[in-house]
Amino acid sequence: MIIQKKNILKLLELSKNHIGSLITTDFLTVSSNEIVREVIDKIKKETIDFSTLDYIYVVNKKSELVGVFSLFDMLVQDLNTPVYKFMTQNVIVVHLTTPEEIVIKKMFKYKLYALPVIDDNKKILGIITLDDLSEKIIKKLNL
Secondary structure, three states, rough: OOOOOOHHHHHHOOOOOOOOOEEOOEEEEEEEEOOOHHHHHHHHHHHOOOOOOOOEEEEOOOEEEEEEEHHHHHHHHOOOHHHHOOEOOOOOOOOOOOEEEHHHHHHHHOOOOOEEEOOEEEEEEEEEEHHHHHHHHHHHOOO
């Protein structure tokens, strides 16, 4: 997914206490009507340059985030199963202005490796991963 120039500028403007400068745009979105076989093909074609892929995000026709699922959730499904049948609808999200401490607390509380960063219109701008926050976590633990 290509992030727009105005979104990149917004990321750069955010202060160091917010997550804007830490997010990555290496994420995959699919439609809720896509079947597992189509998602696997999409992964093979669109994620070749990604460093990791923990979750796949589901968007509606307006590109609003409506669900999420892990690779494991998908791989245990039949190849013809539509995504909407196994996706999680209550997605834990953060915003560009969410303080780092809140992001870290959400990740640990819900045992997530990555969180989607959304705008006010529920459109996914990127994701933030534990790897992105590892330096901050180490500093907080005084290690």
